[in-house]
Amino acid sequence: MHLNTEANLNDADAFYAELTDLHRDLQTADSERVNARLILLLANHIGDNRILSEAMAIAKDLDPVQN
Amino acid sequence: MQKTYKNPVYDYVRSPDQDSSGRTHHPVIIVGGGPCGLAAALDFALQGIPTVVLDDNNTVSVGSRAICFAKRTLEIMDRYGAAERMVDKGVTWQLGKVFFQDEQVYEFNLLPEDQHKLPAFINLQQYYFEEYLVDRIAEENSIDLRWLHKVTELETNPEGTHITVETKDGTYQLSCDFLLVADGANSKIRTQLGLESKGQVFQDRFLIADVVMKADFPTERWFWFDPPFHRNQSALLHRQADDVWRIDLQLGWDADPEEEKKEENIRPRLQAMLGEDVEFELEWASVYTFQCRKMDDYIKDRVIFMGDAAHQVSPFGARGANGGVQSVENLAWKVSAILKGEAPLALLETYNTERQHGAAENILNSTRATDFITPKNHISRVFRDETLRLAKDQPFARSLVNSGRLSLPCTYEGSPLNTADSEDFNGGVVPGAVCKDAPIKINGEDAWLMNQLGNRFVAMVDIDANGEVVPNLVTENPDLAWILLSKDANKAQTLARQLSQAAVQAISDPQGLVAQRLALRPGSAYLFRPDQVVCGRWQQPTAADIHAAHRRALGYDL
Numbered sequence: 001m002h003l004n005t006e007a008n009l010n011d012a013d014a015f016y017a018e019l020t021d022l023h024r025d026l027q028t029a030d031s032e033r034v035n036a037r038l039i040l041l042l043a044n045h046i047g048d049n050r051i052l053s054e055a056m057a058i059a060k061d062l063d064p065v066q067n
Numbered sequence: 068m069q070k071t072y073k074n075p076v077y078d079y080v081r082s083p084d085q086d087s088s089g090r091t092h093h094p095v096i097i098v099g100g101g102p103c104g105l106a107a108a109l110d111f112a113l114q115g116i117p118t119v120v121l122d123d124n125n126t127v128s129v130g131s132r133a134i135c136f137a138k139r140t141l142e143i144m145d146r147y148g149a150a151e152r153m154v155d156k157g158v159t160w161q162l163g164k165v166f167f168q169d170e171q172v173y174e175f176n177l178l179p180e181d182q183h184k185l186p187a188f189i190n191l192q193q194y195y196f197e198e199y200l201v202d203r204i205a206e207e208n209s210i211d212l213r214w215l216h217k218v219t220e221l222e223t224n225p226e227g228t229h230i231t232v233e234t235k236d237g238t239y240q241l242s243c244d245f246l247l248v249a250d251g252a253n254s255k256i257r258t259q260l261g262l263e264s265k266g267q268v269f270q271d272r273f274l275i276a277d278v279v280m281k282a283d284f285p286t287e288r289w290f291w292f293d294p295p296f297h298r299n300q301s302a303l304l305h306r307q308a309d310d311v312w313r314i315d316l317q318l319g320w321d322a323d324p325e326e327e328k329k330e331e332n333i334r335p336r337l338q339a340m341l342g343e344d345v346e347f348e349l350e351w352a353s354v355y356t357f358q359c360r361k362m363d364d365y366i367k368d369r370v371i372f373m374g375d376a377a378h379q380v381s382p383f384g385a386r387g388a389n390g391g392v393q394s395v396e397n398l399a400w401k402v403s404a405i406l407k408g409e410a411p412l413a414l415l416e417t418y419n420t421e422r423q424h425g426a427a428e429n430i431l432n433s434t435r436a437t438d439f440i441t442p443k444n445h446i447s448r449v450f451r452d453e454t455l456r457l458a459k460d461q462p463f464a465r466s467l468v469n470s471g472r473l474s475l476p477c478t479y480e481g482s483p484l485n486t487a488d489s490e491d492f493n494g495g496v497v498p499g500a501v502c503k504d505a506p507i508k509i510n511g512e513d514a515w516l517m518n519q520l521g522n523r524f525v526a527m528v529d530i531d532a533n534g535e536v537v538p539n540l541v542t543e544n545p546d547l548a549w550i551l552l553s554k555d556a557n558k559a560q561t562l563a564r565q566l567s568q569a570a571v572q573a574i575s576d577p578q579g580l581v582a583q584r585l586a587l588r589p590g591s592a593y594l595f596r597p598d599q600v601v602c603g604r605w606q607q608p609t610a611a612d613i614h615a616a617h618r619r620a621l622g623y624d625l
């Protein structure tokens with residue numbers, strides 16, 4: 001199994017709204033904590049180190065940010 | 068400070084070698100009488116090779132140092148005839164608790180698989196471990212253990228080594244075929260040869276203290292992350308023999324080791340940790356900085372490094388002495404086989420390759436635990452703390468909490484000494500891994516599988532097969548020790564008698580646990596090295612298969 005990078009969410013807009021709502025009233029420090037918890041929970045659900053490595057490889061490939 | 072243990076004092080004895088006009092030659096000389104040097108001497112004795120052990124001191128470890136000795140180490144000690152006292156004296160625990168800040172986040176029970184002779188590990192002070200080895204060595208005439216004989220100089224060449232030994236009576240010279248060096252983490256001999264042990268020093272300090280509790284305290288391992296009595300640091304408490312408790316307190320990099328070592332500074336910290344009413348006495352304390360490092364090559368000519376001199380780990384996960392003793396047993400049978408002319412010199416290099424793999428795995432485990440305990444940056448700290456918070460209600464997070472994993476032996480996967488499986492085994496023990504123990508019966512008496520293996524190559528065949536294959540396997544491989552395994556004791560004994568070969572032993576497996584743990588089918592066979600590692604296995608073996616695997620494991624295919 002590989003990381004699925006095709007659209008897979010059954011309601012993408014609703015998920016995105018919920019994710020940003022989750023952080024709406026949080027200070028940066030708490031957002032960081034929430035994100036950490038979320039990553040840990042989701043990683044465990046996925047369970048397969050190979051898929052997680054593929055996700056991490058894509059995630060760390062940061063484009064230079066334009067200011 | 069120390070009240071529960073008095074270090075034995077071993078006398079300096081003058082050796083006849085000191086009166087000889089030339090330099091006396093010995094096949095094997097071992098430098099260092101720590102856990103690794105002592106273990107090596109016993110291993111050689113069991114292989115029939117005499118050794119000289121030189122130690123610059125006159126006692127065992129001063130202060131406790133290592134306390135956790137894992138099952139594999141105990142199995143090795145059992146092979147040496149030294150495990151029983153260790154297990155009797157040591158403490159076994161199963162319950163652990165993990166605390167984060169003000170509260171307990173979870174507790175666990177190790178629940179090791181039962182029906183093994185030896186426990187998953189014991190907690191025992193290093194000085195007892197060494198003392199029992201010294202006592203065991205006294206029973207072996209072939210070991211010449213010399214206290215207060217210090218190796219000061221050496222000269223190596225591809226054929227052998229010359230050394231200079233210093234004593235209170237002056238210096239003398241020795242030569243040897245193989246010099247085994249176990250002179251500890253700061254090996255002077257390594258430095259003298261211009262060799263290095265490379266790796267990382269962790270930028271942290273730890274106070275390690277042993278205390279005697281006056282009152283009862285549970286036999287559990289308690290680990291605190293960021294506790295209220297010791298903010299931002301970690302603390303560990305567990306029990307050893309004699310009601311002595313080991314305490315590890317993380318101090319941080321800025322701590323002043325000389326100040327922290329003072330009893331007046333240690334006491335308040337421990338009092339805060341144990342509770343105001345708990346009465347205790349301080350036995351021993353020291354401040355450490357830990358390192359993980361190893362040599363790129365443990366062998367230089369015929370000088371071979373073992374133990375901390377070859378590879379060193381931080382204590383989280385207890386892999387220092389445990390890993391060291393595994394290196395020793397990997398080496399001893401190989402050097403012995405070479406000295407006896409049973410194996411080519413090329414076999415020696417596999418000590419390096421197999422134990423580089425072992426050390427890399429130990430360093431990886433130890434580094435991961437250290438990084439969890441001391442997060443390297445802000446975001447690692449966030450992940451660490453959230454893991455701990457989640458662990459309270461979410462079982463999955465507990466598997467991520469790493470305060471040191473139990474030391475397990477590595478598998479020599481891909482070792483050139485292994486014969487790869489050619490048939491399907493559904494589980495069992497893969498080539499390169501240490502055999503698993505199981506209860507058996509011999510002549511109606513209870514016994515253990517592990518005690519039948521080791522010191523020599525042993526082939527084991529499950530004879531509950533039909534056909535005439537088994538007698539051929541045995542008669543055509545007379546240089547192996549054979550185990551005939553059956554569910555039916557009579558059947559095994561009858562066949563063993565018919566074969567009338569000296570090294571054939573009948574054992575029965577009444578509970579079927581050997582068959583289960585090794586995934587045996589009727590007719591299957593395993594070949595074990597002298598260090599109890601599997602080097603080949605077959606569902607339908609031929610005599611030639613087993614012969615070839617034996618040669619391969621001795622290094623003839625290298």
Ligand SMILES: Cc1cc2nc3c(=O)[nH]c(=O)nc-3n(C[C@H](O)[C@H](O)[C@H](O)COP(=O)(O)OP(=O)(O)OC[C@H]3O[C@@H](n4cnc5c(N)ncnc54)[C@H](O)[C@@H]3O)c2cc1C
Pocket residue numbers: 098099100101102103104121122123124132133134135136193216217218219249250251252255275355373374375376382385386387388389390391
């Ligand atoms: C605080 C602490 C906790 C630890 N906890 C654990 C644990 O729980 N489990 C575990 O497995 N490991 C643990 N370790 C590691 C363990 O103590 C070491 O791995 C182990 O002692 C290494 O054994 P060794 O024989 O290689 O070397 P050492 O024990 O260092 O012995 C070296 C010997 O060589 C002698 N020597 C030195 N130079 C010469 C010379 N020139 N000539 C003659 N003799 C010489 C010395 O006197 C000494 O006796 C811990 C270590 C520390 C510091």
